Amino acid sequence: MSRELVNEICAAQPGAEWSDPWGGGHDCWKVGGKIFAMVGTVGTHLSVKTDSIEMATLLIETGVAERARYLHRSWVALPLDAAPDEIAHRIRHSYRLVRAGLTRKAQAALPPL
Template identity: 65%
Template sequence: MSRETVNSICASFPGAEASDPWGGGHDAWKVGGKMFACIGTVSPGVAIKTDSVETATMLIEMGVGAKAPYFHRSWVLLPFDMDPDELRERLLSSYKLIRLGLPKKVQAALPDMAER
């Protein structure tokens, strides 16, 4: 896995857009203006949103990921070298979590989310 692979996966999600909000080469992936994944300039992985602090803590304790620096405790840093299928599923879960939390009007303006 690499930055390019993560970007390719995120780009496949309907309505997902990349930006560099802080400058310097960050890849922040958003849907409806809300971030669901972020690759830092030097971090060896991608930060994703989980559904709770407890889920993030569990993933960290299991060794799946690490604490995502500069993010809320419900975010976890996943390494680029994790299983590609698991990485894709975790990125998709983060995307869906953020998308479903958007106001209904914003959700309605996004492209349909085909069963993934």
């Protein structure tokens, strides 16, 4: 999957916003000001949130993902050449997790799912 396709999937999530908070060419996707997906400047991996450290460990141990550098242990880095349906699923899941963690007020300000 290409970086452009990842960006299309992320942009399709209700209320998603793109930024490059550190400069240098990051694709950082946020909902309600919180990151749900990110591709670094090198652009070989997509970092997404999982629902737990245990799930992240399982994905890493089964070879689906790697540990996402610089992020909490519940985040994983999927290679961009992974199966497109797996990447799309992980982006949508990460988005829903992050959105659900927002305050009620922040959630109410977003477009409906």
